[in-house]
Amino acid sequence: MLLKHSTLVPSQLIKACSFCSMAVSPPNYTASGQHASGLEKRSFVAESAGSELVFFTLSGDGARLLDRARLPCFLPPPGRCYSFCVPSSARDRVRAARLHRHLQRRLSQSSLGARSKVLPLLSYSPQEAALEKGFLVQDELRSPETERFLEQLVRHHLPAPAHFAVYEVEAQDGELWCALWRVGAADGRKALVCRRRVVALEEAKVHPAIADLHDAAVFSSRNAARRVLEECIPIIPESKAVLDLVDKCPEDPKKGDFPVIVIEGLDATGKTTVTHALKDSLNAVLLRSPPSCVSRWRKIFDDEPTLIRRAFYALTNYIVASEIAKASTTSPVIVDRYWHSTAAYAIATEVNGKVLHLPPLHHPVYHWPEDLLRPDLVLLLTVNPEERIQRLQGRGIEKTKEESDLETNCFFRQKVEESYRRMENPVCQPVDASSSKEDVLKAALQVIKKQFHKL
Known part of the structure; x- marks a missing residue:
């Protein structure tokens, strides 16, 4: 007899969350609230229009972006982008894969609008075999509804403290910055964890996947x-x-x-x-x-x-x-x-x-x-x-x-x-x-x- 296909509450699918593989349990912050380690060791690749791959990293050492044309997946003002990733390990890879699929469907079925796009995102470490899948969401209109929806998605489907990133070009220096936010599950509050410049990378010789x-x-x-x-x-x-x-x-x-x-x-x-x-x-x-x-x-x-x-x-x-x-x-x-x-x-x-x-x-x-x-x-x-x-x-x-x-x-x-x-x-x-x-x-x-x- 065919058995019924069982389901789990999405928040039960995984016991850990991260922003693109950055460890957050427990987080290690400096007195100023900056994340002390991990962020600068990650690299990222997004698939932009025409299946073009865009490689980038986040820098905390004052490096300046010299060629923004190499980052076409990020929007110029007034646009804004958001991202979050699902962690995976040998111990929880099945649950992580199912959670990623669930979030993918929620994003595809959402009412983000025609001016928003969801791009595949991978987080990886050149030194470690730690690949994680995620999403880069483009919002041309910088709509408050888009940010609220994504915050709720992360808050309700990833266990606290959930993290997601916001990318935008700063008016003061014209640089592309990433702000990593920690979102509370119960109280709905969010707090800034750190800010980093987004720096383009040369394309990896071998695809990280x-x-x-x-x-x-x-x-x-x-x-x-x-x-x-x-x-x-x-x-x-x-x-x-x-x-x-x-x-x-x-x-x-x-x-x-x-x-x-x-x-x-x-x-x-x-x-x-x-x-x-x-x-x-x-x-x-x-x-x-x-x-x-x-x-x-x-x-x-x-x-x-x-x-x-x-x-x-x-x-x-x-x-x-x-x-x-x-x-x-x-x-x-x-x-x-x-x-x-x-x-x-x-x-x-x-x-x-x-x-x-x-x-x-x-x-x-x-x-x-x-x-x-x-x-x-x-x-x-x-x-x-x-x-x-x-x-x-x-x-x-x-x-x-x-x-x-x-x-x-x-x-x-x-x-x-x-x-x-x-x-x-x-x-x-x-x-x-x-x-x-x-x-x-x-x-x-x-x-x-x-x-x-x-x-």
Whole structure:
């Protein structure tokens, strides 16, 4: 029987809060009220218009901003910006991820108005692996209602003492300043913690999110993904049912003597048509990832943040692996998506910005997990963006968030496509799927028979 999806009061989701990773429990203030440590050690990156990344830090040593053009995410007068971040640690990462998702929805559903924008914000330390997600809110009109709404959001959904930052250009010196405020939960009062100049940074050589990918999105092993769903059991009971299925699968399934061929590609590239045609042409078994045995839980996990959603899909690959091992002892096996899809979409989602910000070639995140049954061949179906959009519009089915992002965000689509191309061991072999069904099938069979002469 399907278990009901449990929820928690947002203030219960996390036991600590911070402004962009700055420790506040207990805070260490000087006599003048300035925060004594931590603030100057943090760096930040916001995703501005056109998926441009803006790197900056906060300086307390009198450094002056020399090039404000490098900070396009901050508004000139009379505009004002606000930010806050959600902390995360190995101990509370699931609750932190769910809290961030909750706040994201509250911001998207709010009545901030057309003159306000919410940008993704990351806080990180070059010296520490301490990445935190947050939000940078732009308010062109400097509306008192916007500030009140954000104060209430922070006050009611983060435990006291909650902190949020206000950014504005000072009339006296023309510099961009950040004021960090501490907001009381019960009395509604707020107090200034410190003020710092905002200083532009050179773009990081490696995107700060890349260091966390193997722990937060692209899991390198069955156990790594399993640990996430184990943490989810108290708040998402369906996690236990998924883990029970995974535990019934052998930990090291062996492939049979027949070839295993995976068909990958973006939505609406013709995977369903090609997989069915190959099944008939090769007298093969057709499998899908995720498998049908987890379909009743997909909507639940699709509604969760990346950490949980990707752990779920990573584990379903191990269920499929056990099916592949059994089926490949008697016939060829065609698989509609497998690990490459899970990894490509996760990388594109977590690494904001453009293709140039992706993990570099040969990065471990592109490598097939050592404990997952490996296919013999992976075909990547490709079509031009215009053709793919026409196919999506003609399908008449409800789009997932990722499908919508592929359709509306060209940078996201490009990152998914490039992530596919960078996969290693095994690589994805491209097949042009823009032509007729017959020609696509012929091209796919040509690649397959070149590698498997006996088919």
